[in-house]
Amino acid sequence: MYRTHHCNELRKSDIGRTAMLAGWVHVRRDHGGVIFIDLRDREGLTQVVFRPEENADLATQAHHLRHEDVIEVEGKVSARVPGTENAKLPTGDIELVPNQLRILNRADVLPFPLDAEGTNEDLRLSYRYFDLRRPQMTRNLRLRHKVTKATRDFLDEKGFLEIETPILSKSTPEGARDFLVPSRLIKGKFYALPQAPQQYKQLLMVGGIEKYFQIAKCFRDEDLRADRQPEFTQIDIEASFVVPDDIFLLTEGLLAAVFRASRNVEIPTPFPRLTYAQAMDEFGSDKPDRRFGMHLTDLADTFRSSSFKMFRGALDAGGAVKAINAKNFASLTIGQSDELTAMAKQYGAKGLAFIKVESGEWKSPIVKFFSEAETEALRSKLHVEEGDLILFAADKWEVVCEVLGRIRCRIAEMQQLTVGSDQLDFLWVTDFPLMAFSAEENKWNAVHHPFTRPKDEDIAKLEAQEFREVRAQAYDVVLNGVELGGGSIRIHEPDLQAKIFAALGVSEEDQQAMFGHMLRAFRLGAPPHGGIALGLDRIVMLICGEESIREVMAFPKNNRGIDLMSHSPSDVDQRQLRDLGIKLTGEQPPSAN
C-alpha cells in the first residue's frame, strides 16, 4: 500500500489520525531547520512538515528532496500552528507530520518549470508525459472524460448502442487524402484508415441496429491547423426512421447534457436555425459567429441606379453590394487597414472601399460619388454614427459575402469583441447545397459526402441537372463561429444513389468497384436513416477555453504531423518493407528527423 488518502482529502476533522500519502514533491521550502514539502497528486496539495527535533534522520533526508521526486510519507495529521493556516488550500488547515519517508523515485533537473505558462510548445510536446502534470492539462483531460462520459450516458439513455467499426478499412476516392496501410497477406493492396465511419454506420442501419453511436477515431492525411490533427475523435451518431428534426432534438439534448456535465451550465434549446443562404447573406460564413454584430447589409436597393460605377457595375452584372459597420473602429491603424485590404484581395475582391466617420465627417475617397439620397440611405441602413468604420464590397454575391464575412471576423479579433466572453451561441445551419462545382477538376463534388440526401422538393432539379440549385438535407451545428459537427439524412434508395454518383462523375464501373456493397445493401431493405458527427476535440477545446485542440489531446502531433516525443513517423526496418512488398523510391532523404 502506498497511500490511505489523496492529497486533497485530509481536513480538520482528520486531525490526530495516521495517514499515508504518495505523490510528487511540488515545492520544497527548506528553512535549514524545519522543512516544508507541498506534496502533489492529481487531486491537489498537502503540506508535509519535517522537524529535525522530532526526527533528525527524516529531516536530513527531506533536505535532499528535489522538485518532482516521487515520495511516500506516513505520519500524523496535525493542526497547523495557529495563525499559519493557508486559506488558499483546501487542505490548508492541516499538515502531515511524517514518521516515515520513502523516496520512490528521484527526478532529474526539470526540462521546464511546471508552474509557468508560455513554455515553447515543441518542448512541451517533446516531454508530453511531463507536461501533462500541469494542472491545466490534467483539468483538460478530466473535462474531456466528463464529456465522453456524459455522451455515453445520454445516448445510452436514448437507446443508442455503442458499436465499434473497423480501423483497417477501405480507401475511397472522395474526400480527404487517406492514410494507407499496406496489406502483407495480399501484397500490393492497401487498407485505408477511416476518415469517418460513414459507410459502416449506414450499413449498421441496414443491419437493423436503428440507433448507433461511437466515440470514433478518424484519420485524414491533410495539412494540420490549430483545430485539425491527422487523427481526431468524432462523436458519431446514426439513426433509422429519422427526419432532420429528430437529429436536431437529439443533438441539442446531447450538447445540453455535455455542457451541464462539464461546465455546469444550462444551454438554451432548441438552437436557432439559419439556412446556408441566410448565413452567407447575413454573416458571410456558413459557421457564423453571432456574438458580435457587424451584419452584412445589402445595399442593392440603394445603389441600383447609382452613378458610382464600381457599385452600379457590380449590380448590373448580377452581383451584390454589401457593407458592414465596424462600430468604433474608425481609429484603425494604417497597418490594420492594409491587412484588411490584403485580405479582401486574397478572397477575390478587387479592393476594399471604406468610410471613416470622424469629427462628424465621412472620410473616404468614394463619398464624393454618392448622391444625397444614397448617403442618407447608408446612414439609416447601417446606423452610421461618429467613430464608425463602414466597409464595402461590390462583386459577385459569393465573393462579397466571403470577403465581408472574413473581414467581419478579423475586425472582431482586432477589436477583441469576444475576449472574456462566456456567451455560448449555438445554432444550426441547414439547407446546404448538395454539390459544388470544382473549377480545378472541372466537375461537381459533393459538399457533404456522396450519400447525402437531396431535399425532396429539389430532386426534380437534380434530374434536370441544375446541380447548383439542389439543396441537401444536410446541417451543421455551430458554436461561437466554430463548426462543432455536421450531418445529413442519407440516401437509402439504390436508384437515387446511382443518380448522385452519376452527377458526381463516378462511372457505373467505379460505382460497383468502390461502392458496390453500399448499392447492394440499399437493395436489401435499407431503412430511411440519417445522423450527425460532432468533433469531440473541438467541443472539449471550447469547453476548456483553449485555442488549440492539441491542448485537449493527451499526445498530439505538431504542425507537420510529427510526434516530437516518440519521433513518429520514423524509418522502418528493410525487412518490414520486404514483408509488405514495398520498395522506397529514394526520392526522400532517409530520415526526416
Next chain:
RNA sequence: GGAGUCUUAGCUCAAUUGGUUAGAGCGCCGCCCUGUCACGGCGGAGGUUGCGGGUUCGAGCCCCGUAGACUCCGCCA
C-alpha cells in the same frame, strides 16, 4: 505549394544607432536560515545568440541562404 511571425543560458525574456567581457528573473550547485506556503539571505556554475555565408575596423542587431516552431491560405467528401 504559398504568406506571415518567431528562434539569445535548462525555462521565460532583455541587450539604445552596428561598439568594451551578451544581462535579468526563475531553475540548477554550494553555504546559511526552525512556521513557510512564489519562504528568505550570501556565493557560484551555466552562452558556437538555430545553422551556413556575406557586408563592416567591429554583427545578437544589417543582407543572402538554410533549418525548425507557430498562425493563416490552399487542402480538410
